[in-house]
Amino acid sequence: MSGSQKKRFFAQHAKSSAALVSLGIHAILLVVALSFVAVTVITKEEQKFETKNVNRPRMPMKKLQVPVNIKKKKTQKPKLRKRIVVQPKLNQNMPDIKMPEITGVKGGIGGGVGDGLGGGGGVGFSMPEIEIFGVKSKGEKIFVILDSTAWMMYDEIGGIPAYTVIKEELVNILGGLSPTVLFNIAVFDNGSAVSRFPKMVPANSVNVGAVDEWIRSLNAVKKGMGDKDYGNHTLGSGGTRLPREYTVAPLQHTRHWSTPAMLAMEQQADTVFILTQGWGWQFHETADxxxxxxxxxxxxxxxxxxxxxxxxxxxxxxxxxxxxxxxxxxxxxxxxxxxxxxxxxxPERYWYTPKEMLEGLSSHREANKSNVPTTSGLGKRSQKKEKFSINVIHFVRKDHISEKDQDRFKKLTAIANGSYKTLSGLEAIQSSASGR
The missing domain is CATH 1.10.287 (Helix Hairpins)
Known part of the structure; x- marks a missing residue:
């Protein structure tokens, strides 16, 4: 088709073309409108739904029951049996058993292991108790110091008969101790001090008997007794002589009871009893x-x-x-x-104070402390220093008592965890003895 023919065709169908264009535009608008509606519907917010709690019935749970058949046992009536009863013999001689230096066992092995096993936590037994002339203390290593100076035999104190009562009381008390308790005893006079054993020994009948035999002749009353039949030279056989004196700071020297007290510290005694008539020569001279x-x-x-x-x-x-x-x-x-x-x-003298005496004794104790452990290791080991007590039975005159000596002993026993008591005259000594 030529160009002229095309023009004539559009000229002839002009109205039809306009209608088609209009129809196309409307179609496009319709599509756009439909698209807008679709988008609007899609972007609507979601609806939220609320739930309501519904109570539903619950079935109770049943316990599981397992049938158990319990059979009753037939109990038989006890049959009587014959038993042989043997009465134990009292005061049997115990063998002299050498025991190691165990400073931590409180109450001995059988009498009480309480504070010893583990220090902080033991089995729970208490330490053995000892009472001499009404003075009570506790300990499993006991050291007794007995004064045999001439002043102890003065009539105003009770004389030699009173000394006999003192000796008998000591033997009686030692004999009542448990054999598991360790002990020693020393006697001093103006010039010497002697201990019965070189170290602590068990308080069995053999060792107590040895003490009895040793001090029986000490200041003993006998027919035709001489004016000088008293003092350490009247002791029986045996014994270990102590050094004349110790030099332990702040003490320049020791005399009378303080010398055997130093031995007690060497042997790590936890309870010391001093039976004496006075403070003694606890001094050093400062001027002529x-x-x-x-x-x-x-x-x-x-x-x-x-x-x-x-x-x-x-x-x-x-x-x-x-x-x-x-x-x-x-x-x-x-x-x-x-x-x-x-x-x-x-001469001018400086008298040692109770505090200085205790300081010297404690220092000597630490210097001679045994390497044997004080605990078994079962419990927590205590870091505190081991305590010990010093107890004094002070025999005084009826007509006079030294207030200075009394004050010194009171202070010493107070700071050394001990007790102090005075006895004046034979009657007071007899009434305080346990066996009378």
């Missing part, structure tokens, strides 16, 4: 005595000789009556027969 005139000294010597003669005559009369001699020494010898006589001047 002042000069005394020759005339005064000559008069003093004359009074001493006269006093000795009077004492000799008095003791001869006592022997005729079967009585023990009277004991007097030093200045008290002159004062007994010549009251108010002037005494020679003394």
């Amino acid at each position: 005595a002042k000069q005394w005139s020759e005339s005064k000294m000559a008069k003093w010597r004359d009074l001493q000789e006269q006093a000795k003669q009077k004492l000799k005559e008095e003791n001869e009369e006592r022997r005729k009556k079967g009585e023990p001699p009277r004991v007097l020494i030093g200045w008290s010898l002159v004062s007994a027969y010549f009251p108010g006589a002037e005494h020679p001047p003394q």
Whole structure:
């Protein structure tokens, strides 16, 4: 078809073409409108639904029951059997068993293992108790110190008969201890100190019997007793002589009861009993005595000789009556027969305080501490120092008591976890003895 023919065709069908164009435009608008509606429907918000709690019935759970058949056992009536009863023999001689140095076992092996096994937690037994003349203490390593100086035999304290009661009481007390308890005993006088055993031993009948035999002749009352039949030289056979003195800071030296007390610390005693008449020579000299005139000294010597003669005559009369001699020494010898006589001047002295005495004893104890463990390792080991107690039975005169000595002993026992008691005269000693 040529170009002229095309023009004539559109000219002839002009209205038809316009209708087609209009129809196409409307079709497009219809599609757009439908698309807008579809998009609008799709982008609507979602509807939210709320749920309601519905109570549903629940079935209770049943316990599982398992049938158990219990068969009743037939009990038989007990049959009587014959039993042989043997009464134990008392006071049997126990063998002298050498025991190691065990400082932590409280109450012995059989008497109580409580604080010893493990320190902090033991089986629960308590430590053994001991009571001497009413003074009570506890311990499983006991050291007894007995004064045998002349002053202990003075009539005002009770004389030699009172000393016999003291010895008997000690043997009685030691005999009542458990054989598992360790002990030792020492005797001192003005010039020496002797212990019965070189170390702690069990308190069995054999060792207690050895003590009884050892001190039986000590200051013993006997027929025809001499004026000087007292002191350590009257002890029986056996014993270990102690050093004359110890030098342990702050103490320059020890005398009387403090010397055996040092041995007690060496042997790690946890309970010490001191039976004495006084504080003793616990001092050191700081200056010489002042000069005394020759005339005064000559008069003093004359009074001493006269006093000795009077004492000799008095003791001869006592022997005729079967009585023990009277004991007097030093200045008290002159004062007994010549009251108010002037005494020679003394050197200047520094008396050790109770605190210094305890410091020296504690220092010596630590220096001689055994390498044997104090606990078995079953419990927590205590880091605290082992405690020990010092107890004093102070025998004093009826007519006079030294307030200084009394005050010193009270302070010492207070800071050393111990107890203190005074006894004056034979009757007081007898009434305090356990066996009387």
